[in-house]
Amino acid sequence: MTFAPDLNERLARARADLRMGLPVVLEGAQPMLAFAAETISEQRLAGVQAMTPDAVIAITDHRARVLKAAAYDGDLARIELPPDARLPWVLGVADPADDLKTPMKGPLIAQRGGDAAAHRAALHLVKSARLLPAALLCPSPSIGFATQNDLTRLPLAQVIPALAAPNVLAPVVSARLPLSVSEAGRLHVFRPEDGGEEHYAVEIGRPDRDKPVLARLHSACFTGDVLGSLKCDCGPQLHGALAQMGQEGAGVLLYLNQEGRGIGLANKMRAYSLQDQGFDTVEANHRLGFEDDERDFRLGADILARMGFSKVRLLTNNPAKIAMMENCGISVTERVPLKVGQTPQNAGYLATKMAKSGHLL
Numbered sequence: 001m002t003f004a005p006d007l008n009e010r011l012a013r014a015r016a017d018l019r020m021g022l023p024v025v026l027e028g029a030q031p032m033l034a035f036a037a038e039t040i041s042e043q044r045l046a047g048v049q050a051m052t053p054d055a056v057i058a059i060t061d062h063r064a065r066v067l068k069a070a071a072y073d074g075d076l077a078r079i080e081l082p083p084d085a086r087l088p089w090v091l092g093v094a095d096p097a098d099d100l101k102t103p104m105k106g107p108l109i110a111q112r113g114g115d116a117a118a119h120r121a122a123l124h125l126v127k128s129a130r131l132l133p134a135a136l137l138c139p140s141p142s143i144g145f146a147t148q149n150d151l152t153r154l155p156l157a158q159v160i161p162a163l164a165a166p167n168v169l170a171p172v173v174s175a176r177l178p179l180s181v182s183e184a185g186r187l188h189v190f191r192p193e194d195g196g197e198e199h200y201a202v203e204i205g206r207p208d209r210d211k212p213v214l215a216r217l218h219s220a221c222f223t224g225d226v227l228g229s230l231k232c233d234c235g236p237q238l239h240g241a242l243a244q245m246g247q248e249g250a251g252v253l254l255y256l257n258q259e260g261r262g263i264g265l266a267n268k269m270r271a272y273s274l275q276d277q278g279f280d281t282v283e284a285n286h287r288l289g290f291e292d293d294e295r296d297f298r299l300g301a302d303i304l305a306r307m308g309f310s311k312v313r314l315l316t317n318n319p320a321k322i323a324m325m326e327n328c329g330i331s332v333t334e335r336v337p338l339k340v341g342q343t344p345q346n347a348g349y350l351a352t353k354m355a356k357s358g359h360l361l
């Protein structure tokens with residue numbers, strides 16, 4: 001029996017380290033230190049520059065396009081860190097907040113050739129820590145550096161496959177929860193093995209497992225669900241779906257903690273700030289360096305299967321959700337449209353959903 005952390009446990013530690021500004025060590029042919037660009041401190045940045053002239057910032061192809069840097073590696077670009085660069089320069093590469101106000105002093109020099117595997121793994125890691133997708137990397141100065149500095153070590157080749165693997169969920173507890181839409185409510189809590197956020201299922205009534213169940217896969221939206229934001233339709237969709245389940249006497253609503261289509265609340269607020277500069281939802285995500293949608297719907301299919309459901313009548317306007325459910329072995333026998341909560345403030349958001357994300361209305 002070993003008490004040492006396994007790969008998933010190391011990844012959970014790595015996410016916490018990166019959020020605090022600590023580097024992790026990616027162990028490949030050449031061990032590399034990787035920091036999140038968003039959280040590295042002035043002192044540690046100076047330490048990197050004193051140690052090596054070979055530091056780079058890895059950014060995604062989406063962010064590279066905005067900064068007019070060449071993404072020679074296809075999905076990412078490795079930008080050389082100038083020797084005199086200070087923290088605001090690093091943050092300016094990572095964060096689009098001031099792109100329009102202070103266009104970058106370029107040109108940014110992108111590295112070509114060589115191996116980008118550590119850079120790619122670092123980007124996957126910072127994204128999974130819900131940080132801006134930008135990482136500062138440099139070669140680790142010596143063998144034993146990780147141990148001497150008490151840093152989390154990760155086997156490079158296994159990082160991306162482990163992050164891409166389906167997240168194993170375990171049911172933790174379920175209890176009766178009478179709701180205004182139905183007194184026969186029950187809340188189930190599921191905990192992922194990777195140390196990430198828990199997800200919930202609200203079961204209304206006692207749906208027959210042999211028949212298609214009225215189901216909604218709802219992604220967390222703190223601003224819409226809790227605060228009543230007018231910028232999206234999430235709150236009315238959440239309450240509309242529960243109300244319909246209450247009326248029919250049966251249903252299941254999954255509340256997936258994938259805030260901001262999987263980019264986290266801080267990044268969603270960065271996107272909102274860009275939207276106030278005139279960019280739409282998708283453009284804002286790209287300027288930040290994210291894909292349009294970073295959610296993993298396998299979670300939803302897994303929870304449904306664990307609860308004994310294999311067929312759903314899915315409340316959604318998003319055809320991608322239907323395709324994803326079918327791919328994960330949940331049969332969608334009917335799409336139940338969910339058209340609620342239009343406001344003058346979210347008209348643009350809904351129009352972008354239809355034009356760019358294929359939403360039906």
Ligand SMILES: Nc1nc2c(ncn2[C@@H]2O[C@H](COP(=O)(O)OP(=O)(O)OP(=O)(O)O)[C@@H](O)[C@H]2O)c(=O)[nH]1
Pocket residue numbers: 217218219220221222232234237258259260261262263268271272281285315316317318321353359
């Ligand atoms: N990144 C980003 N996320 C947003 C924005 N507005 C809302 N969201 C998030 O988008 C998600 C909305 O998810 P859903 O309600 O499942 O919406 P959907 O994929 O459009 O599909 P249906 O509602 O089922 O039709 C939530 O996680 C919100 O936090 C935005 O402008 N940018």
Ligand SMILES: [Zn+2]
Pocket residue numbers: 221223224225232233234235
């Ligand atoms: Zn919302």
